[in-house]
Amino acid sequence: MSKQASTNPDIETEADTDxxxxxxxxxxxxxxxxxxxxxxxxxxxVIRALENEGIEAAFGVxxxxxxxxxxxxxxxxxRHVTMAHxxxxxxxxxxxxxxxxxxxxxxATSGPGATNLVTGIADANMDSDGMLALTGQVPSDMxxxxxxxxxxxxxxxxxxxxxxxxxxxxxxxxxxxxEALALADEGRPGPTLVDLPKNIxxxxxxxxxxxxxxxxxxRPQYSADEDAVLTTANAxxxxxxxxxxxxxxxxxxxxxEEARAFAREHEIPVVTTMPGIGSFPEDDDLCLSWxxxxxxxxxNMAITHTDLLIGVGTRFDDRLTSGIDTFAPEAEIVHIxxxxxxxxxxxxxxxxxxxxxxTVLEQxxxxxxxxxxxxxxxxQCVEWQxxxxxxxxMPEDExxxxxxxxxxxxxxxxxxxxxxxxxxxxxxWASQYWTYTEPRTWVSSHGLGTMGYGLPGAIxxxxxxxxxxxxxxxxxxxxxxxxxxxxxxxxxxxxxxxxAVLNNEYIGMVRQWQDAFFEGRRMAAEYNWCPExxxxxxAFGAEGFRIDEYDExxxxxxxxxxYDGPSVIDCHIDPAENVYPMVPSGGANGKFALTExxx
Amino acid sequence: MSSESNTDTxxxxxxxxxxxxxxxxxxxxVERGNPAPDTDSDLPEHGLKxxxxxxxxxxxxxxxxxxxxxxxxxESRHDPRRAVLSxxxxxxxxxxxxxxxxxxxxxxxxxxxxxxxxxxxxxxxITMVVEETEPNIDxxxxxxxxxxxxxxxxxxxxxxxxxxxxxxxxxxxxxxKVNAITQMYDGETMDADPQTITIxxxxxxxxxDSAIDAFEQFGIIEIARTGYTALARGDTATVPGExxxxxxxxxxxxxxx
Numbered sequence: 001m002s003k004q005a006s007t008n009p010d011i012e013t014e015a016d017t018d019x020x021x022x023x024x025x026x027x028x029x030x031x032x033x034x035x036x037x038x039x040x041x042x043x044x045x046v047i048r049a050l051e052n053e054g055i056e057a058a059f060g061v062x063x064x065x066x067x068x069x070x071x072x073x074x075x076x077x078x079r080h081v082t083m084a085h086x087x088x089x090x091x092x093x094x095x096x097x098x099x100x101x102x103x104x105x106x107x108a109t110s111g112p113g114a115t116n117l118v119t120g121i122a123d124a125n126m127d128s129d130g131m132l133a134l135t136g137q138v139p140s141d142m143x144x145x146x147x148x149x150x151x152x153x154x155x156x157x158x159x160x161x162x163x164x165x166x167x168x169x170x171x172x173x174x175x176x177x178x179e180a181l182a183l184a185d186e187g188r189p190g191p192t193l194v195d196l197p198k199n200i201x202x203x204x205x206x207x208x209x210x211x212x213x214x215x216x217x218x219r220p221q222y223s224a225d226e227d228a229v230l231t232t233a234n235a236x237x238x239x240x241x242x243x244x245x246x247x248x249x250x251x252x253x254x255x256x257e258e259a260r261a262f263a264r265e266h267e268i269p270v271v272t273t274m275p276g277i278g279s280f281p282e283d284d285d286l287c288l289s290w291x292x293x294x295x296x297x298x299x300n301m302a303i304t305h306t307d308l309l310i311g312v313g314t315r316f317d318d319r320l321t322s323g324i325d326t327f328a329p330e331a332e333i334v335h336i337x338x339x340x341x342x343x344x345x346x347x348x349x350x351x352x353x354x355x356x357x358x359t360v361l362e363q364x365x366x367x368x369x370x371x372x373x374x375x376x377x378x379x380q381c382v383e384w385q386x387x388x389x390x391x392x393x394m395p396e397d398e399x400x401x402x403x404x405x406x407x408x409x410x411x412x413x414x415x416x417x418x419x420x421x422x423x424x425x426x427x428x429w430a431s432q433y434w435t436y437t438e439p440r441t442w443v444s445s446h447g448l449g450t451m452g453y454g455l456p457g458a459i460x461x462x463x464x465x466x467x468x469x470x471x472x473x474x475x476x477x478x479x480x481x482x483x484x485x486x487x488x489x490x491x492x493x494x495x496x497x498x499x500a501v502l503n504n505e506y507i508g509m510v511r512q513w514q515d516a517f518f519e520g521r522r523m524a525a526e527y528n529w530c531p532e533x534x535x536x537x538x539a540f541g542a543e544g545f546r547i548d549e550y551d552e553x554x555x556x557x558x559x560x561x562x563y564d565g566p567s568v569i570d571c572h573i574d575p576a577e578n579v580y581p582m583v584p585s586g587g588a589n590g591k592f593a594l595t596e597x598x599x
Numbered sequence: 600m601s602s603e604s605n606t607d608t609x610x611x612x613x614x615x616x617x618x619x620x621x622x623x624x625x626x627x628x629v630e631r632g633n634p635a636p637d638t639d640s641d642l643p644e645h646g647l648k649x650x651x652x653x654x655x656x657x658x659x660x661x662x663x664x665x666x667x668x669x670x671x672x673x674e675s676r677h678d679p680r681r682a683v684l685s686x687x688x689x690x691x692x693x694x695x696x697x698x699x700x701x702x703x704x705x706x707x708x709x710x711x712x713x714x715x716x717x718x719x720x721x722x723x724x725i726t727m728v729v730e731e732t733e734p735n736i737d738x739x740x741x742x743x744x745x746x747x748x749x750x751x752x753x754x755x756x757x758x759x760x761x762x763x764x765x766x767x768x769x770x771x772x773x774x775x776k777v778n779a780i781t782q783m784y785d786g787e788t789m790d791a792d793p794q795t796i797t798i799x800x801x802x803x804x805x806x807x808d809s810a811i812d813a814f815e816q817f818g819i820i821e822i823a824r825t826g827y828t829a830l831a832r833g834d835t836a837t838v839p840g841e842x843x844x845x846x847x848x849x850x851x852x853x854x855x856x
Contacts, residue, residue, distance in 0.1 A: 329660030
């Protein structure tokens, strides 16, 4: 890759590098970390700011303009994971942040390094994942001259970040990094970026960064207006078919406990969005699993018939609502969100409650005097679960069904196992047929739908997870091939992850849509050749497995999970298997199709 | 989730440490994980089941394209209207591109946007005129408010002072007539030569439009309009939370959120 030509003499001579400032020979030991080393350069201040905020890990790729920052990282205790590609760095940082519930940090050089991060930044932005991206930039006096490896990173990432910063002063560069981290984590989380010109990071400064504070202009509102709470509480008391809709915001606000208690206390059935998976245990009697395009039939029936939909930390995305005209058509809508701009953006909120999910649920709980009478409604929800069960057939004359593999893996692992995925059919099976009970165990790309998220996501999740927690990546062959190079990182870092590639030798979701909506013209979705992923995994230095038959599944899954290090199972599944139920885009949730003929 | 309430007979996999489902809702007793041959029955034992989409009960309610539940008794549709928004912003580089980028990527209809410094160092005021539906006007305000450099934003009342400056260049062969019309509209002649006369006019949209009509007879060669700039009347704050002040006692944007 061109940016590896980081020793381009033009850049090196332009930059005012101060490489003599610190010793070059020793390996850092815990005693000689930057805790004791004085700040000498802008880059030192950047790293100090990260340390001050308690950052434990960063994911990135080296390159010319970011070299001073990496040089300062050399003396830090922060664990740096060198990724194979900057997109992988962004996804790994994203997943690390999701699992830790704090902003993940990724780093890249200027130009191609920064543009390669962009997909991951956009992904974090769509999923409201806190993240800080640090990008190198050409020296500030060369900015705007189309210098080697120059990109207008601020311009490119402005629409994809909560805010981005161009560091132009070595004395305040550390403060800026602290502010960017604080902003990424504040209120509704999201990515921020600091662009670091090489002359600023290598310039002299001795200034210690101040503790990171979010900017004064962005302070969110944490508790909802009391009058609005009372009116909403009244509506809940009077509802006969209330339904809670937990989005990813419930998990991000760390409101899982409060949300669970609220649903149980007031006996209100729960559906989640896909990012909200894990906010409420899917094996709970009140849980109808997740709603939307490929959600369960019963969740979609409940949304269609509820008279009061209580959305918490959700943005009523089109994959959830399908056609707006038929979305929860009989329901008044309560919308609890910390971002005022989400209120009535997609669906009109009859009861808007701006605030933090946990705080507002506590306020509501305190204001509700009589729990709504929901026995009949709960019974109806149970009936829908019986009428529209999530189930699949396994005819003997057809190849291995992917849903079975997901279920076997679920059964073979503990409840706190983290599942990451790419995007496509495998993602739907992984979310439909795995029973999630804990928050932050489902780590995926939702809003942006980024194929290739799974493997780098598993790397980030592995580093964030507890040692005794399993990390599993359920991937598709198409998604896996998009970021497969990150397997080298998993091997190098000896990360214990298990990748199950549900391999149908298709870009399966596209193929399913082509069959349903394009008269079966499988343009650019069908492979005439696909690598053997088990062999490929071995070439990377990982352990490779292959499954073709039902009777191999349990044993192979056990062996792959038991392997201490990265393992890949190439699961040859029924290429004709499709994802159902399905609400066609723009359709009515309650009219989900169970077969292609019903679309 | 009912899919988990089935006993897996592929018993090798019964090593789960996960709590088994206590869901009693699933009454089907068919077992998954057992690739049993299909039965002779037309109804498959396994797979997704249930009524066909059109055979399910469906509520008759609807929402309009703005996501508002259609109440048959009330007209809930919103038509676009003109709104003047004022935003107090930090004067950092790129603030205009951030604001303009937001307006364009969210497809808001904007008529004009002006920006200028205030008496407070580092603060500028952006005034924009938009033509949007009520929910979208709210959206614009809220989205703008999310931008880090935006300190506060609000919509101006109808009685706010709104004015625009226009430079008009017309043919110069009838200077007396041009001068007369310039007087009528309280304009000012900025430049004149044998070929052209350039006039400056200020006022609201109606006045400017009417003046342009009046000057049309001479042949308008070029025109440049600034777009609206506006301030609230009296001691009403232009932006909510902003306290009107003087040069000595600068305005203080209160945190409105």
